[in-house]
Amino acid sequence: MKQLIAKVVRLVVTTSTAFSIALAFVSSANANSSAVEVRIGESVLYGEAYGSVLAFKGIPYAASPEGQNRWKAPQPVNYADDIDASRYGAQCPQRTDQITSEDCLFINVFTSAKNDSNTAIEPKPVLVWIHGGGYVGGSGNLYMRAVSHWLSQDVVVVSFNYRLGVLGIFAHPALDMSEGANFSVLDMVAALKWVNSHISAFGGDPDNVTIAGGSAGGMAVQMLMVAPQSESLFHRAISQSGYGAWPLPRTNNLKPLPQSLNAQEYAQVLASRVISKAASSVTAEDLNNVSASQWVEAVEGFHLPVADGIILPDEPGVVFMQGRQHDVPYMSGGNSYDGSVYPWSGVPAARLIELAGDEASGIKGVYQLPVLPDGNGYQSLPHQHLFGDMRYVLAGSVTTEAMQNKRSQGYRYFFDVTRSGEPGAHHGAEVNALFYPSSLPGVQHMQRYWLQFIKYGNPNAAGLPEWEPVDTSGANWMVFTASSATQVPHIRSDKLKLLNKAYKARLSPLVR
Secondary structure (H helix, E strand, C coil): CHHHCCCEEEEEECCCCCEEEECCCCCCCCCCCEEEEEEECCEEEEEEEECCEEEEEEEECCCCCCHHHCCCCCCCCCCCCCEECCCCCCECCCCCCCCECCCCCEEEEEEECCCCCCCCECCEEEEEEECCCCCCCCCCCCCHHHHHHHHCCCCEEEEECCCCHHHHECCCCCCCCCCCCEHHHHHHHHHHHHHHHHHHHHCEEEEEEEEEEECHHHHHHHHHCCCHHHCCCCCEEEEECCCCCCCCCECCCCCCCCCCCEHHHHHHHHHHCCCCCCHHHCCHHHHHHCCHHHHHHHCCCCCCCCECCCCCCCCHHHHHHCCCCCCCCEEEEEECEHHHHHHHCCCCHHHHHHHHHHHHHHHHHHHCCCCCCCCCCCCCHHHHHHHHHHHHHHHHHHHHHHHHHCCCCEEEEEECCCCCCCCCCECCHHHHHHHCCCCCHHHHHHHHHHHHHHHHCCCCCCCCCCCCCCCCCCCCEEEECCCCEEEECCCCHHHHHHHHHHHHHHCCCCCC
């Protein structure tokens, strides 16, 4: 690769908190980009510059989780050779037409260059974006247009891959469970440790790191807020449509909860789809002999993390309500039509009613649920709204309210910027609004609030309507519409009151 580079843009670390950039943008192998390099340890990373965007892609942050490393915590990677960081690495195994491989633990860093050379630059806040995809899909591959929006705000952006499906979350009794069952969360921890160790080389401030994500990425943020392994690795957290209040499979070493699956039994069901042996006779060798593609096909619908008592002390909502989450400023919320994703969830309507518990009658009434002969409800709009509120909006509500247990504040939002013809803001709509420029006043306000929070841990700034944290009565939502950002005490109060009551009744054995 060195022979292809006419000149390079060099990032030279001058101190631990500042770096200088000497510009030399000339053409290289890509007519639309120039080469750029940065040194980490004994290795030189060769990335690319797209105008003022400096991109370093496909950097291994851990050793390949193949072979003997499958279903183990991520192992250290040795930086001995130079690395081509000009393209994204393989995505983790999933249903896609993109290149996938078990060797997929790659991290990407995007930073910006100034037009004056050899100028010391103050370290920039770091946004670590965690992708969604229901733990069965997705990657850290970001579009340059989305990245450049945040770089123009003097934020360094980081994204990464983590193991998916059975390869990332698995509690089979034949495996050594001493490290837990959530290997994907351990991947996230390894990525954050990489950021803490190396981000200053890219102009980022390791003492100002915000983790953020949407959907499964929002759930990841809620899990990292309670995982002991992630303590002190980040300084603010934004969970967008996470589902930390959704029941998770539980391992045998945790007290059973009503309406929760047994994690070991669920793992055996998954294994039975790819291994033709009696469940009791399946060995670790049998599991390792199954190909990655077979494990991908074993999962139907979304995949769920596991409350294993090691990485996840319990379901995130439980740990928040017990006051054992990390004490950092926290923001969370959901969308007005988060249930648009319900048809792909694999969760039948009967399961929603089961989770409603003793409040089922009232919940059926406020959502005006129809009687469905087939019982699935995937195409029923009322069932979609129930799924969205129960899985996503409720989680944002209860986890932000639980920040009353900490010194750090909890900020709660509700995104209702609706496209023409839709019954609300669809699942993922606020992620698009966050990453792309917009002429809509409400979206512009949202972007400014997020920027302030990333920089300072408080979303408020001059010229913005005041956004108060959740108070002792559980009030305060910042509602974003196309035209405005307005704080209100409560949203969907008749629905959320019942959902919250049903949720806390389910948790009564653990949270008083």
